[in-house]
Amino acid sequence: MAVDSAKLIDIIKVIADKITENREYLTQLDSAIGDADHGINMSKGFRAVVEKISDMGEKDCGTILKTVGMTLVSTVGGASGPLYGTAFMRAGQAVAGKNELDFNDLVSLMEAALEGIKYRGKAERGEKTIVDALEPAVEALKLRREEGLETALRDAVEEAKKGMEYTKDIIARKGRASYLGERSLGHQDPGATSCYIMLEAMAARLLDGKKS
Amino acid sequence: MAVDSAKLIDIIKVIADKITENREYLTQLDSAIGDADHGINMSKGFRAVVEKISDMGEKDCGTILKTVGMTLVSTVGGASGPLYGTAFMRAGQAVAGKNELDFNDLVSLMEAALEGIKYRGKAERGEKTIVDALEPAVEALKLRREEGLETALRDAVEEAKKGMEYTKDIIARKGRASYLGERSLGHQDPGATSCYIMLEAMAARLLDGKKS
Amino acid sequence: MKKLINNPETVVEEMLEGMVRAFPQYVRKLEGYNVIVRADAPVKGKVALVSGGGSGHEPSHAGYVGRGMLDAGVAGAVFTSPTPDQIFEAIKAVDGGAGVLLIIKNYTGDVMNFEMAREMAQMEGIQVASVTVNDDVAVENSTYTVGRRGIAGTVFVHKIAGAKAQAGGMLEEVKAVAEKVIKNVRSMGMALTPCIVPAAGKPNFTLSEDEMEIGMGIHGEPGTMRTKLMKANEVVDHLMSKILADLPVESGDEVAVMVNGLGGTPLMELLILNRKASQILEDKGIKVYRTYVGEFMTSLEMAGASITLLKLDDELKSLLDAPADTPAFKQL
Amino acid sequence: MKKLINNPETVVEEMLEGMVRAFPQYVRKLEGYNVIVRADAPVKGKVALVSGGGSGHEPSHAGYVGRGMLDAGVAGAVFTSPTPDQIFEAIKAVDGGAGVLLIIKNYTGDVMNFEMAREMAQMEGIQVASVTVNDDVAVENSTYTVGRRGIAGTVFVHKIAGAKAQAGGMLEEVKAVAEKVIKNVRSMGMALTPCIVPAAGKPNFTLSEDEMEIGMGIHGEPGTMRTKLMKANEVVDHLMSKILADLPVESGDEVAVMVNGLGGTPLMELLILNRKASQILEDKGIKVYRTYVGEFMTSLEMAGASITLLKLDDELKSLLDAPADTPAFKQL
Ligand SMILES: Nc1ncnc2c1ncn2[C@@H]1O[C@H](COP(=O)(O)OP(=O)(O)O)[C@@H](O)[C@H]1O
Ligand SMILES: Nc1ncnc2c1ncn2[C@@H]1O[C@H](COP(=O)(O)OP(=O)(O)O)[C@@H](O)[C@H]1O
Ligand SMILES: [Mg+2]
Ligand SMILES: [Mg+2]
Ligand SMILES: [Mg+2]
Ligand SMILES: [Mg+2]
Structure with missing residues (x-):
């Protein structure tokens, strides 16, 4: 794998498209256990991101990722803005100055993103948040690192999906859904869902052309 | 005719009964061109009146009528409270100190009541108010005075009724209905209606036993 | 009907009690009457301002009782003018010897009830003047009608006439400035x-x-x-x-x-x-x-x-x- | 939807403009930001108070900007926490050299956005402290949850911490009294x-x-x-x-x-x-x-x-x- 700035921008645009496609779906999930704005906030944020990074092809990958993070932070609002914003900013720091990313860089930036979210949100796995999708994905990526990009990435997406689905079975302990207590059971977490959607979009674009 | 204090109290109770019977009807008329409270206010007032005068049999007729007026004034509120209140208070002044009322007294007290309403409300005939029922009645009473109580009274009630019905054909110039302008056309005035109801009740009781 | 009330018959009394309990430093209620007066009423030597009308217009009118505005607010039943006896009690309770100005909104019922109260007070030797607010341009003003209604502009009359009275204005002066507000x-x-x-x-x-x-x-x-x-x-x-x-x-x-x-x-x-x-x-x-x-x-x-x-x-x-x-x- | 608005997308901006037009003697708006600050901000030598949150809670928060209460109110989208850059601008605009206290209501989004803004301000050398209001007893407070929500009790924090700052309290003192309010x-x-x-x-x-x-x-x-x-x-x-x-x-x-x-x-x-x-x-x-x-x-x-x-x-x-x-x- 070799991702240069142009390709990175391309991947982020694909992520943005997927988030926009799922605007209603994410909002609907949030209306069950939150305040019905997750899809609205996220798509607003990624619309701004696409505008900001479209002509950043000359910049290094770290700068691009940091710009994504800062843009999300300043446009999304609510809980997901600072969370995803911090994730992208930390990811950018992890690959600061690089004009091309390899598989190892991908692992580092994903680790940094996860750390950023956990630092910002103080959530652990099992609390019905983004972490429930992201942490298993990052672990799979590290665990399968030896087996190469394709296997590792497919496994990571698979684990994210499982984590997202698992959020149906647990009680929310963090975020707005936690006020619901027991009543949050049975509902899939919007943030874990948007996280899965983003990972899947990224993987699909990275593996483009590879047989699935 | 000879009305002593006991009989006067009796007549007022009959009037009170009739107003209470027509509570919904009067309110409904007021809801079309006013604020839907005429029947409510009037029956509240007459309930208080009956309580106040029930054991005033020892008092003179003037005092009883003044008490009715003061009670209406302090319980009815809105426009009709001061109007009917003033009418009864003036009526009481007109027969102050008398223990028995004859036909001439009736005419004077009715004249005084009319004057009281016109003084208080500054309305002329044709403005869609109580005056449209009361003034023709008082005029008939005076005009037919020579022909005796029965004819005069029947005629007065007849004229009040005509006046009340006439209010349907005219535009309100006084009171809350006047804000409606043209749109007040076609609706019968609640105050003219309560006035007719009271006159009719009084006449019926005065002519009790007489062939109709 | 979704309302935070206990009983439709007692809303006015309960509201006034809630008000006096909330703001005892400002107001008290006249026992037996739905009248709210300044806690320190009557203010000796100051022209007193009495306003009022049906309830349901809160904070009008009792909410404006206090230093620099009203001396009394008289609360009728919901949307129904208060009766003259209530207004008369208010006048008596706040008259500090310098006379009383009644601030009336131009509705037939309000005008007549306040007018009767004024007659009652004058018979007791209290100096009473009145002004009638008619700021609502939605209603045509013509010689054929009762004229425009009084609505929110009344609050400016309370404020400005209240300030004039607080500053020591005489009854005629307070009335004059109230009329200037009404005109404008x-x-x-x-x-x-x-x-x-x-x-x-x-x-x-x-x-x-x-x-x-x-x-x-x-x-x-x-x-x-x-x-x-x-x-x-x-x-x-x-x-x-x-x-x-x-x-x-x-x-x-x-x-x-x-x-x-x-x-x-x-x-x-x-x-x-x-x-x-x-x-x-x-x-x-x-x-x-x-x-x-x-x-x-x-x-x-x-x-x-x-x-x-x-x-x-x-x-x-x-x-x-x-x-x-x-x-x-x-x-x- | 029956609302007196022009466009759902611009309610916050139009509301803030309406506010500044109504109360120029009290407040002004930071150009390009949905931030309302005291007309005389920054007040030199006074601890500045910054509060905020989603819009739709009016008069919270910008309505409390003025002498004896807040120095800035930051307005997010309706029911959505404002973003850190907005809060950061507010902090910079009101810091009078004595430090800034952030008053946060306990919602995950608010807490994180204010925290990021605080980090940004601290990187610029501004002294920033924060308190988190959690007065809503409807929500169970347990170690497993994010804790109680912040609701109307926040206004008492504005009032009392604002008075302390106005009286010349130091940042630590203003923060301490805000925390005393939150505790009580x-x-x-x-x-x-x-x-x-x-x-x-x-x-x-x-x-x-x-x-x-x-x-x-x-x-x-x-x-x-x-x-x-x-x-x-x-x-x-x-x-x-x-x-x-x-x-x-x-x-x-x-x-x-x-x-x-x-x-x-x-x-x-x-x-x-x-x-x-x-x-x-x-x-x-x-x-x-x-x-x-x-x-x-x-x-x-x-x-x-x-x-x-x-x-x-x-x-x-x-x-x-x-x-x-x-x-x-x-x-x-
Ligand atoms: N402390 C936290 N750590 C990680 N994720 C969180 C945390 N709190 C909330 N979230 C995520 O944020 C999502 C809600 O985001 P969003 O609806 O945009 O924010 P808000 O709740 O402020 O409206 C939740 O579904 C959850 O996944
Ligand atoms: N100026 C007036 N002169 C005589 N009668 C009037 C006048 N104004 C109103 N009325 C009468 O009062 C009636 C309404 O009374 P009511 O509903 O009790 O008072 P309000 O209008 O204050 O609710 C009208 O139907 C009308 O007959
Ligand atoms: Mg949400
Ligand atoms: Mg009526
Ligand atoms: Mg009425
Ligand atoms: Mg939200």
Whole structure:
């Protein structure tokens, strides 16, 4: 794998498209256990991101990722803005100055993103948040690192999906859904869902052309 | 005719009964061109009146009528409270100190009541108010005075009724209905209606036993 | 009917008790009467101001009782003028020897009840004057009618006449400045929804989901027109054009603005209305001297608003600026 | 959706413009940001207070910007926390060299966005402290959850910390007294109707004609129970018993009371609620030192109310008594 700035921008645009496609779906999930704005906030944020990074092809990958993070932070609002914003900013720091990313860089930036979210949100796995999708994905990526990009990435997406689905079975302990207590059971977490959607979009674009 | 204090109290109770019977009807008329409270206010007032005068049999007729007026004034509120209140208070002044009322007294007290309403409300005939029922009645009473109580009274009630019905054909110039302008056309005035109801009740009781 | 009440028959009494319990430093209630007076009434040597009307217009009128505004607020039944005996008690309780000014809103019932109370007080030798507020330009004023209704502009009469009295003005002077306000104040309102009088239990009229009523009175009296919903800016355009057609203001003049919510409209919307009102005045070169945005003269939980303009001169400005300290209107 | 607005996308900007046009003597807006600051900001040498949150809670937060309360109010989208860059601009604009206290309501989004803004400001060498208000007893507080929400009790934090800062308190002192308020304040709310976020165009939940929700949050978050309509007294009984179970007050103690309308409930009903709240406190021998009745922390046009109790000591009393002069909160 070799991702240069142009390709990175391309991947982020694909992520943005997927988030926009799922605007209603994410909002609907949030209306069950939150305040019905997750899809609205996220798509607003990624619309701004696409505008900001479209002509950043000359910049290094770290700068691009940091710009994504800062843009999300300043446009999304609510809980997901600072969370995803911090994730992208930390990811950018992890690959600061690089004009091309390899598989190892991908692992580092994903680790940094996860750390950023956990630092910002103080959530652990099992609390019905983004972490429930992201942490298993990052672990799979590290665990399968030896087996190469394709296997590792497919496994990571698979684990994210499982984590997202698992959020149906647990009680929310963090975020707005936690006020619901027991009543949050049975509902899939919007943030874990948007996280899965983003990972899947990224993987699909990275593996483009590879047989699935 | 000879009305002593006991009989006067009796007549007022009959009037009170009739107003209470027509509570919904009067309110409904007021809801079309006013604020839907005429029947409510009037029956509240007459309930208080009956309580106040029930054991005033020892008092003179003037005092009883003044008490009715003061009670209406302090319980009815809105426009009709001061109007009917003033009418009864003036009526009481007109027969102050008398223990028995004859036909001439009736005419004077009715004249005084009319004057009281016109003084208080500054309305002329044709403005869609109580005056449209009361003034023709008082005029008939005076005009037919020579022909005796029965004819005069029947005629007065007849004229009040005509006046009340006439209010349907005219535009309100006084009171809350006047804000409606043209749109007040076609609706019968609640105050003219309560006035007719009271006159009719009084006449019926005065002519009790007489062939109709 | 969704209301936080206990009993439709006792809303006024319970509300007044709630008020006295909330603001004992400002007001007390006359035992046996629905009358709220200044805690320190009567204020010796000061002209006393008595206002009042039906209940359901809170904070009008008792909310304006206090230093620099009213001495008494008389509360009738919901949307029904108080009776003369109540007003008479108020007059007696607040007269500090310098006379009493009655501030009446121009409704037949209010006018007659206050007038009777005045007669009663005068028979007892109390000096009483009165003014009648008629700021609502929604209603045609002609010699054939009872004239315009009194609505939110009344609050400016309370404020300015109250300041004059607080400053030691004589009864005639206080009355004169109240009349100056009345001459220079115009209002107009509109509603998105009706309201429910507790004793009635149901709305007196209906508006469908896409309708509004322009020129609405504060007791749900019909307005000048029923229209499809308009945007906030169009609503303001309409109200302001009616007001400005009636009030002789021109470029260079100064006005006070009141954007008044009718009870169910949130402050966010009132501020959006004020934005447009202020823009219109700016475009005409009329200077906004002070603005009041909030709930001053309501109709229970009705959604809607009114706009009031008061044309100012130096005297009115300095009285408007004077401090006031009442439960519902404070100015430092 | 019956609202006096022009465009759901621009309600916040238009509202803020309406506010600045109404109250230029108190506030100005930071160009390019949805931030309202004191007209005279930064006040040299004074600790500055910054509060904020989603819009739709008017007069919170910008309505409390002025002498004796806040230096800045940051307005997010309706019911959505403002972003760190907005908060950061507010901090920079009001820092008068004595440091800045952030007053945060305990919602995940608010906490994180304010925290990031604080990090940004600290990187620029500005001294920033923060407190988090969590007065809503409707939500269980346990180690497993994010803790209680912040609702109307926040206004007491604004008032008292604002008075301390105005009096020249140092950042640590202002923070300490804010924390004392937070420790001693409890609230709980209920709703009769939902509200409509303009951008959504429809209510986020429904309540039938005979239902109410007890323990409602200020963004329409679910409460502790949905019940049949209750009388005002029963509602107050319920809210007060939850509050008093959590707040350690006993006979002889003094409290401040706030009866807060959520936007669609008229003052008449709030006063009726206060009557009962005051009776309950009286029965328990708890003295009401001051009462506030009105709209302080709303949820758009939601019908409903919250009750807040603040347990007082001499320090809190004297700071509560201090004058304040802001568009929405004035005290002489
Ligand atoms: N402390 C946290 N850590 C990680 N994720 C969180 C945390 N709190 C909330 N979230 C995520 O944020 C999502 C909600 O985001 P969003 O609806 O945009 O914010 P808000 O709750 O402020 O409206 C939740 O579904 C959850 O996944
Ligand atoms: N100026 C007036 N003179 C005589 N009668 C009047 C006058 N104004 C109003 N009325 C009468 O009062 C009636 C309404 O009374 P009511 O509904 O009790 O008072 P309000 O209009 O204050 O609610 C009208 O139908 C009309 O007959
Ligand atoms: Mg959400
Ligand atoms: Mg009527
Ligand atoms: Mg009436
Ligand atoms: Mg949100």
